[in-house]
Amino acid sequence: MYPNNALSAVQLAIMAVAVVASLAAWLTLVFLADRQPRGASAAVGTGPREEESGAAVTQLTRSAPPPDKAAA
Numbered sequence: 001m002y003p004n005n006a007l008s009a010v011q012l013a014i015m016a017v018a019v020v021a022s023l024a025a026w027l028t029l030v031f032l033a034d035r036q037p038r039g040a041s042a043a044v045g046t047g048p049r050e051e052e053s054g055a056a057v058t059q060l061t062r063s064a065p066p067p068d069k070a071a072a
Contacts, residue, residue, distance in 0.1 A: 007015075
């Protein structure tokens with residue numbers, strides 16, 4: 001093998017470090033993008049808004065038993 005054509009150990013190490021650093025940066029960006037936003041707009045409301053969740057929140061009272069349990 002000709003010495004000018006072969007990659008040196010330093011060049012191979014640099015290539016390996018570049019690949020590992022790129023993978024680490026990509027994984028970091030994916031995890032950061034997956035997190036919920038923590039800005040000022042997220043701190044204003046503690047729960048989901050009705051227009052975002054698609055369902056209205058109702059409070060049920062426990063004053064009367066369910067209709068099927070009343071006969072027993």
